[in-house]
Amino acid sequence: MTMASDSYVDRAYERLKIMAVGYHLKPGERLNEGELARQLGLSRTPLREALNRLATEGFLRFSPGKGFFCRELDPKEIYDLYQLRKALEVGAIKLSVQTAQDADIAALEQFLSETGPDAGGRSTEELVSLDETFHERLMSLSGNSEMLQVLRNVNAKIQFVRWVDMDRVSRPVTQAEHRQILDRVRVRDEFGCVTALEKHIDRRQDQITAAIKEGFAQIYMPRRALP
Secondary structure, three states: OOHHHHHHHHHHHHHHHHHHHOOOOOOOOEOOHHHHHHHHOOOHHHHHHHHHHHHHOOOEEEEOOOEEEEOOOOHHHHHHHHHHHHHHHHHHHHHHHHHOOHHHHHHHHHHHHHHOOOOOOOOHHHHHHHHHHHHHHHHHOOOOHHHHHHHHHHHHHHHHHHHHHHOOOOHHHHHHHHHHHHHHHHOOOHHHHHHHHHHHHOOOHHHHHHHHHHHHHHHOOOOOOOO
C-alpha cells in the first residue's frame, strides 16, 4: 500500500470512528458503503479497509453477506466495559504507587489546577476529554503503555454514555475525587488509592441503563454536523 492510500484509510478511519463513537450512525443501523464513500470523498477500497479496522476494534459489527452495522447501545456491554476500565485503572494505580516519579505526580497535580474545579463554560465533550486525559495521565504514571492503549480503546467505546453521564454529575465533585486519588498516590497509599479510584469509577447497571435511555433520545433527535 502506498503512503497516499495509507492516508486515505487513516482519514476514513478517523471520520468513521467519530461517527461510530457518537452514534451519528444509529444503533444497529446497516452502513451504506456507497453513500459513505460519497460522503467522505473516497473510493471503496480505503473505505472498506477502515471499516474492517473498526470492526476488528469493536466499534462496528460485520455480518458475512450482509455488511457492516453500527454497534448496539447495550447496557450490559457498557457495564462490562466500565468493569474492565476499573480493573485496568486499579491494576495500573497499584504499579503507580510503587514506580511513579514525584515530578510526574506534581505535573498531574498542576494539570488539575490549570483545568480547575469548575466547568468554566466548557462543552460536555470538552469536559469528558479533560476527564479522559486525567485518567490516561494517571495510568501513565505506572509506565505500562500496553494498559494505557487498552484504556484508550475502552474510553472510546463508553464515550457516548460518558457524555450523557457528565451532564448528571458535578465537576467540582469529580475534580475533588481526582485530587484525592492523586494525593493517595503521592503518599504511596495503595489501599487509599484503590478505594478512592473504585468509588470514583463505579457505575451501577441501573445508572448505565438510565443514561442509555437518555442517550437514545439524543440519538434520534436532530444531530449536530460532523467535525
